[in-house]
Amino acid sequence: MGCQLPADCLNEIFEYLEKDKPALYSCLLVNRLWCEVSVEILWKNIWNFKSYRQKYSQKVASSLLSTFITCLPNDSKEVLYKNEIFISTPTPKQSLFNYVAFCKVLSIIDINEIVYNALKDIPCINLLSVDDRNRLVTNEVTKMFTNQISSLKKLIYYYNYSHKVFSSAYFPGMKELSELCCSSNLPSDFYYQMSQICHNLKSITIEFGYDDHISNELKELISLQNNLKILTLSIYMESWTNIIPSLTKHSNTLTKLRIYYEDDHINYYFLPLSFISLFSNLQEIIFSFTCLTVPDLKDFKNLQHVKFPKLQILKFLYQNPKPKYLMKFIENNGKNLRELYICENNNILNSSIANFCPNLKSLFIIFNDDEIDILKNILISCRYLVSIKIQCGDGYLTEKEVLETIANYSSSNFCELKIYNESCTNHVSSEDLESFLIIWKNRNQKNILRFIIIENDNKYKCLSGNEENKKIIEKYVNLGIIKFEIKLYGEEEEEEENLYFYA
Structure with missing residues (x-):
């Protein structure tokens, strides 16, 4: 045996x-x-197989809901039966394992979405409305999770006006909660109950909706945490600033701050940012301003001279502050940076990176078509750089220029190249591609090169659409020189967001 x-x-x-x-x-x-x-x-985190913004397909939702129904206790099944709600299950027998008890993450919004998508084409056969039926199923499934999870690590609870799940925040597994993702408009009694139970949250994500009233109970919950490390604010409103005093109580413990502004109606000119200077131990700062017009971000002027001695990650996912303010900020904080993400192109700002950020490991900036020397200087100066993402096409560097420069100037540590060609023009020829890969094969590399092409559309392939290029890529993949991937534009950003919400 x-x-x-x-x-x-x-x-x-x-x-x-x-x-x-x-x-x-x-x-x-x-x-x-x-x-x-x-x-x-x-089953530890059954919600993390999808991206944050991706909808559950009806097939996936139906499969999950059927499994949930199989696991329901008899009293919940009886409630559904009495209301003439019949949902097929994979087997009439009891499930092989108590799947729900394995869960460490509970997402109320995902349960609601699964129920909606699984039942959306199934008509009601009783007096209940579709909304009431969905609400009843959602509540019974959620009650099952809350009763059977003995040790919950993360709770995701964004308010939905179509249902109200918790009458109380308390259930046995809540005592060990370390991450909370919530919306500011949840009932105040939810936050009150949470504040009585949970004082050891390591991570809090708050979504502020339009015209939300921020309750004192939410402020109290934030204030009472003993060792808050990660704070994510997703903001759709202007009147959120009265929560700042509760946030700044954690100025000594907070290491990661992520701020997402999601609406064009917010007055960016008066956006409060200077309070960030109080968090002297920050290791990561991420800003995401998705407005259509470039925000002035006047308050960033007050941050440009602030030094964060432990800062390693700085990202501006969409819009940047004024280049002169950002350049001064990088001058003061660039020495310790390991990751830098700036998605606007500015010659002076790009040139400063080689001087101020010698220890970078990962970089995304946008180069104009006349800035190949700036890329060379960055590769020469930043000898720890292992990953770079570069946009190519009309008005930007060509793929040929990028490949030649990476091959000739990157260090032996370099192992990840991401290329995005928005216009799908000036893409690399088969000869130039193979020339790059031959040089790479002959280099003394420590790791295989991860080569990622980001396509604008499935219909319009750039580098990977050429049949000869496909053969060349396959050849060097088989030789173990590169690992090759194709991603659609936006996938990578969603994956990164997915880490923040579902990690």
Whole structure:
């Protein structure tokens, strides 16, 4: 009889497969022990297989809801039966495992979305309205999760006017909660109950909706945390600033700050940012301003001279402050930066990166078509750089220029190149592509090159659409020189957002 590893050893091994779902799925078929360990890992966060903004397909939603219904306790099944709500299940028998008990993440908004998508084409056969039916199913499923999860790590609860799930925030697993994602317009009694139970939240994400009233109970919940590390603010309103005093109480513990402004109606000119200077231990700052017009961000002027001695990650995902303010900020804080993401092109700002950010490992900036020397200087000066994302096409550098420069000037540590050609013009020829890969093959590289092409549209392929290029890429993939990926524009940004909301 073969030796069988104990469950705790298998769990530690399988944890490494958490992001490799096909490999983890294959473990389900080995034997019952492997199956149980795999199921426990898969169900730890069942919501993370989709992107944050992606809708559940009806097929996926129906499959998940059927599994939920199978796991429901008999009293909840009776409630649905009495209301003539009949949802098919994979098997009439009891489920093999108590899947729900394995969950460490609970997402109320995902349960609501799954129920809606699974039942949207199924008419009601009783006196209940569709909304009432969906609300009833959602409430019973949510009640099952709250009753059976013994140790919850993360709660995602964004308010939806079509249903109200919690009459109380308390359930047994809440005591160990470390992450909360919520909207500011949840009932005040929810935040009051939370403030009585949860004082050890490490991460809080708050979505501020239009004309939301920010309750004192929410402010109290934030104030009472003992060791808050990560704060994410997603803002659709202007009147959120009265929460700032509660935030600044964590000036010594906060290490990551992410601010998302999602609406053109916000007055960016008076956007408060100077309060960030109080968080002297920040290691990561991310701004996302998605307005159509460039914000003035006047208050960033007050941040330009502030020094954050531990800052390693700085990202502006859409719009930037004025270049002169941002350049001064980078001058004061660039030495320790490991990641820099700036998605506007400015010659002087781009030139300053080589001087002020010598320890960068990851970079995204936009180069104009006459700035190839700036890219060379960055590659020469930033010898720890391992990843760069570059936009090519009309008005920008050509793919040929980028490949030649990366091949000749990047360090032996460099191992990831991302190219996005928005206009899908001036793309690299087969000869130039193979020339780049030959040079790369002959370099003394520490790692395989991860080569990622970001396409603007599935219909209009650029570098990867050329049949000869495909053959060349396949050849060097088989030789173990590169790993090649194609992503659609926007996928990568969604994946990054997905990390913040579902990690």
